Amino acid sequence: MSEKPDRKAARATADLVAREANVSRVAVSRAFNPNASLKPEKRDRILKVARELNYTPDMAARALVTRRSHLVGMIVPDVCSPWESQEIDALTTALQAEGFATLLFKAKADFSMDPMLLTYMRGFNPDSVIAFTENIEPAVLSSFLDRAVPIYVIYDDADAFSGKASETLYDRLLVRQKDGIEQAVALLQGYGVRRIAYLGGKKQSLANTERERMIAQVLADRGMAPPVTVPGDYTYDTAYRSTLDLFRVGSGADAIFAANDVGAFGAIDALRHELGLSVPDDVKVVGFDDIPQAHWKSYNLTTVRIDLDDRVRALVRLILRRLKTPDADPLVETLTTRLVVRGTVG
């Protein structure tokens, strides 16, 4: 870590570059704006001088006049969650390549957003906002919408949504969770499973609600017993305790469908290391997400995969399109899910 003793350090401005290169300040601006017309040799000379002077256009000044901050705000409840950190990583990489920087904010643990935080965030004028927090308040939404900032709330849309883009005002990312869930349930049924427990995620999470609803629906379609619902919050520790509670009561469940992979890990460890049960012999376990840890040998988790690359690509496509053509018609991107079979079911 370090710091410059000399505080005088004047940063180079476009004016200085212009003077040094014997051109007008406007020419310097044009040199850094690829689609502006400027004689090539002149541009080269300016860029050379700029490099020597260690000059970079000031984004703040630029944002002030262009009304584009080149910032994309991300609101995240828990950066440590493997699934979210993957998304942050991938989105940041993709947006960075397009010239946008990630502005990171922490939401409150209960997935809600501090109104103060949002007000503060608005001050930075992000060109777009991506919220990993699902229960975003309408007031907050409209406060951004007043400034015509496209907001992307990341959660997995219900299949119930028909897919007719014209029916909605917004861009949407539609994740067909049912596809993977059907494959998972079919596999479990094939192994003779009779009673499935659903180990939930955060109550406020829409993705969680949808998953629960859809699992119930698929079970009903196949003539199976409705799921036993076990409380969870996407964390290992809660999943661990809930699993203990479930089996000490003796619910008769012979399979656990977890709302996310981390929860599945907690369930597996409770079963194996505290209840003395075997996975998959006594109890089968299926997760959701397919995070990198799912293939770790200690878990080797069978799970419903949401392809991160596809997901991020679709999201970036939506965002960039909206930024470039703000008045374009709302678009719906659809993703599917599929079961990845590993060792916790067979």
Place this chain on the structure above:
Amino acid sequence: MSEKPDRKAARATADLVAREANVSRVAVSRAFNPNASLKPEKRDRILKVARELNYTPDMAARALVTRRSHLVGMIVPDVCSPWESQEIDALTTALQAEGFATLLFKAKADFSMDPMLLTYMRGFNPDSVIAFTENIEPAVLSSFLDRAVPIYVIYDDADAFSGKASETLYDRLLVRQKDGIEQAVALLQGYGVRRIAYLGGKKQSLANTERERMIAQVLADRGMAPPVTVPGDYTYDTAYRSTLDLFRVGSGADAIFAANDVGAFGAIDALRHELGLSVPDDVKVVGFDDIPQAHWKSYNLTTVRIDLDDRVRALVRLILRRLKTPDADPLVETLTTRLVVRGTVG
């Protein structure tokens, strides 16, 4: 996700608020600047009008004149790494509370930084830069230092550094890694371990180099055989493969000291699930970091803990102090490490 159909959406400015509240624009500015002198009732009235108009000061405009962007740049090679994501999360939370927003950038996988990226980043004028990338290039450093931006390169300083602040130009975070390493080696020796393998991290990582050097030193001090060094890169998969290689060759190692917890997980899984060895009966394993996953029952890892809270607190203290008093003398914050005993040694 959503977008406002109406693009006109004029954002409220200080001028508008001033007109609406029958005051001068200067008064509005003062209302939002706590230490400016303004009659309390007047301030209240202004803030009320501002709230009604949904007004927030524009940070870009503010930054332009105050020369403070209230942005802290973070350069991260891998957001998904549990240890790094923890740090990002904690730092963002702490800085957010102090009114700073996190500007996130991805470094290249080899821990180096793309010069273009840095140039781009400089354009945002971060008030400070925190680099999780350890082999930061001097040219890059000085390009920021020219603007008197304090840079914090996060790695664990050698104990070799005497702690005399006057001898360095920079603020430093000194992590006494040796403390925990000594405890770990003592424990291993107590269990009769004779030959320790060091499962390394990324070659470019200074923390890794330091850890290796210090383990060798502690072993020598205790009259033990020098460590067998096994190549690694902080990832699970590499650790897994390296461990297989090590034991198939038959190195005679009866303990593995991993450069980080994730690497330790890979080693444990290779030993248990592929080599048919027992941890801790056949081979003892010690990790480094104490990430949350370390207490998961499948691993239950004995590891050298670097207290994240202490670490972040110290870092935030350094950063804020430097931002408030840029000319203050360089300061050194010292942290210790300690062994957390769980199930992979006893």
Place this chain on the structure above:
DNA sequence: CTTAACAATGAACACGCTTTCATTTTTGTC
């Protein structure tokens, strides 16, 4: 060679805010 069309150029303005600085109002003291 002339004229029209076009590319290149720079002066001036705007973006939204903070900060002097000189002025006015309020407060405190005898």
Place this chain on the structure above:
DNA sequence: GACAAAAATGAAAGCGTGTTCATTGTTAAG
């Protein structure tokens, strides 16, 4: 109630850039 000191106020200047718009320099067509 008079004076000095302190607090409150607003006009104007400026932060570093992009963008008209009118002007100049250059090329293409006739």
